[in-house]
Amino acid sequence: MFERGVGKNDDYSFDSDSLSNLGLPESLLREDLDIPDLTEPEVVRHFTRLSQMNYGIDSGIYPLGSCTMKYNPKVSEELASLEDACCLHPDQPEETVQGALEIMYRLEKLLSEISGMDRVTFQPAAGAHGEFLAMLLVRAFHESNEEGEKRSEVIVPDSAHGTNPASAAMAGYKIVEVPSSDRGRIDLDALKSVISERTAALMLTNPNTLGLFEDNIEQIVEAVHGAGALLFYDGANLNGILGRSRPGDMGFDIVHFNLHKTFATPHGGGGPGAGPVGVKDKLIKFLPDPTITYDEEEDLYHLGESGKYSIEKVQAFHGNFGVLLKAYAYILLMGSSGLREASETAVLNANYIQSKLLEVDGYELKYDSRGPCKHETVFSVDRLKKRSNITARDISKSLLDYGVHAPTYYFPPIVSEALMIEPTETEPRVEIDRFLDAMKEIAKDTKENPEKLKSTPNNTSIGRLDEVKASRKPILSWKMYKEERD
Numbered sequence: 001m002f003e004r005g006v007g008k009n010d011d012y013s014f015d016s017d018s019l020s021n022l023g024l025p026e027s028l029l030r031e032d033l034d035i036p037d038l039t040e041p042e043v044v045r046h047f048t049r050l051s052q053m054n055y056g057i058d059s060g061i062y063p064l065g066s067c068t069m070k071y072n073p074k075v076s077e078e079l080a081s082l083e084d085a086c087c088l089h090p091d092q093p094e095e096t097v098q099g100a101l102e103i104m105y106r107l108e109k110l111l112s113e114i115s116g117m118d119r120v121t122f123q124p125a126a127g128a129h130g131e132f133l134a135m136l137l138v139r140a141f142h143e144s145n146e147e148g149e150k151r152s153e154v155i156v157p158d159s160a161h162g163t164n165p166a167s168a169a170m171a172g173y174k175i176v177e178v179p180s181s182d183r184g185r186i187d188l189d190a191l192k193s194v195i196s197e198r199t200a201a202l203m204l205t206n207p208n209t210l211g212l213f214e215d216n217i218e219q220i221v222e223a224v225h226g227a228g229a230l231l232f233y234d235g236a237n238l239n240g241i242l243g244r245s246r247p248g249d250m251g252f253d254i255v256h257f258n259l260h261k262t263f264a265t266p267h268g269g270g271g272p273g274a275g276p277v278g279v280k281d282k283l284i285k286f287l288p289d290p291t292i293t294y295d296e297e298e299d300l301y302h303l304g305e306s307g308k309y310s311i312e313k314v315q316a317f318h319g320n321f322g323v324l325l326k327a328y329a330y331i332l333l334m335g336s337s338g339l340r341e342a343s344e345t346a347v348l349n350a351n352y353i354q355s356k357l358l359e360v361d362g363y364e365l366k367y368d369s370r371g372p373c374k375h376e377t378v379f380s381v382d383r384l385k386k387r388s389n390i391t392a393r394d395i396s397k398s399l400l401d402y403g404v405h406a407p408t409y410y411f412p413p414i415v416s417e418a419l420m421i422e423p424t425e426t427e428p429r430v431e432i433d434r435f436l437d438a439m440k441e442i443a444k445d446t447k448e449n450p451e452k453l454k455s456t457p458n459n460t461s462i463g464r465l466d467e468v469k470a471s472r473k474p475i476l477s478w479k480m481y482k483e484e485r486d
């Protein structure tokens with residue numbers, strides 16, 4: 001350990017004592033710093049090993065359904081880390097951040113065009129945050145029509161992501177759940193039976209979490225609008241229709257985007273993300289501030305003031321600018337034909353997986369899937385569970401031993417023993433085939449060697465975790481690890 005002697009050494013030799021020459025006040029110097037005493041190679045090896053214990057989209061296929069774990073072009077990262085982009089302060093005077101404002105202004109135009117909306121706010125930091133904002137907009141809209149009290153319910157299909165009912169409940173709404181039909185779409189009659197003058201909004205994901213397009217969308221929109229309520233589009237699955245159809249044209253009033261899903265920003269490590277929200281004309285005046293305006297005469301961009309109806313802010317400043325920049329770069333890189341090609345390839349890849357897995361005994365689709373799925377497909381391993389007590393979790397853990405990431409499992413909750421597979425457009429055929437081969441091998445093992453599957457994974461640095469404990473009481477530092485062990 002370092003020994004410190006203030007003022008003892010004035011010749012700046014490579015002696016640990018020279019630390020004292022940094023000019024730090026004596027009161028800030030410590031004798032008892034409890035950190036491991038290691039050499040540089042030991043430290044480098046430690047962190048290199050840690051990096052290899054991880055699995056990411058840069059390691060291989062990551063077919064986590066609903067999450068759209070596509071490849072993130074490195075050029076976006078480079079742009080977002082340029083000094084001009086990452087050293088801005090959100091309180092800088094407008095005239096010194098014209099470039100950043102222009103990028104946000106242009107990104108707003110692009111996202112409006114992509115979704116068929118009239119304006120977009122960048123305030124929310126994630127999808128769920130965007131949903132919450134959307135529900136505040138719904139409330140502001142009905143209040144402005146003096147229907148705030150009366151419209152107390154938000155309708156959510158039983159296939160929805162858990163954040164939908166949670167966001168509506170946080171905004172003070174009562175949740176009304178509507179079941180899916182045996183075609184895996186919203187049950188139109190059931191929907192009509194719960195729509196009333198109390199309905200504030202319907203929250204819908206399209207394609208839905210089964211990867212199926214709500215082909216009754218026109219009737220759904222008619223029924224909801226007919227009752228004076230609004231339609232919110234959960235944009236997490238936008239990758240399935242990008243460049244081919246637009247929520248705005250379907251009749252939705254509010255849309256959220258997960259820039260960290262559809263528009264290629266890394267995610268999964270807890271952020272940062274961005275969940276911009278787009279709205280139709282009739283909702284613009286309620287948007288949070290600031291929105292960005294352009295003055296043609298002055299050729300200057302401005303941060304707009306909030307009007308009297310604005311719900312003001314849902315987070316500090318203008319949202320996560322770095323993520324906006326990455327999305328902007330990605331959209332320009334792809335162009336409109338590229339975005340369309342991305343969704344088409346994502347859909348093709350998902351259908352390839354669906355048709356290949358249907359040939360494997362043990363994997364089945366629960367809902368009538370006549371016709372193709374969109375960008376993801378949800379299998380059930382119910383039959384395997386009955387036959388050999390092998391669960392979706394066992395299959396997922398076994399996949400890790402093949403060096404591929406697992407799909408989402410046990411979601412959506414309407415499919416028992418669900419495996420939700422979303423390959424995205426960035427996986428080449430050979431990588432998808434590798435995934436399929438692993439799925440086939442595992443299916444074979446469920447018959448020949450089921451015990452083996454129960455103990456997986458065996459080739460990873462960590463075996464099966466206590467998942468509840470890992471999320472409630474995570475061990476995030478060496479100190480916590482030591483305390484836990486002692």
Ligand SMILES: *Cc1c(COP(=O)(O)O)cnc(C)c1O
Pocket residue numbers: 066067126127128129161163164205209234236237258273275
């Ligand atoms: C990911 C997801 C969300 C929530 O988005 P976050 O950015 O994770 O908050 C909502 N709905 C669906 C269908 C999703 O897949």
